[in-house]
Amino acid sequence: MVFSTAGTAKNLSWIARLLRPFGHLSAVDIAPPFDASPVVSKSVSLHTEMVFAKVISGFNLGSQGDVLAEIADRVGSGGLRPIVTRRLDGLTAQNMKIAHELLESRRMIGKIVIVA
Incomplete structure (x- = not known):
């Protein structure tokens, strides 16, 4: 299984080889x-996720709140923690610039948190 969160379309040829x-x-x-053709010959199952799929399609809207409540409970109990690798203190233009530069470098792993 491959879990791809960025550049899937661009990297599909090597993902297919893997x-x-x-x-x-x-x-x-x-x-x-x-274009899914690189993975079709291997009969690969493609699983996608879109945050707003339920809202857009009007499908089981109440379950979205259930999911968010579960996440909030797990965060509150410490059972789920975001991967924070960089913390910037102060909601300033300079810190926003630093955060953008880190993201644009394409070398940032985890989350950047700007604490107001």
């Missing part, structure tokens, strides 16, 4: 146009 036949590709960043 996956075994009947493997699974789970991606959260697929946007049209998306």
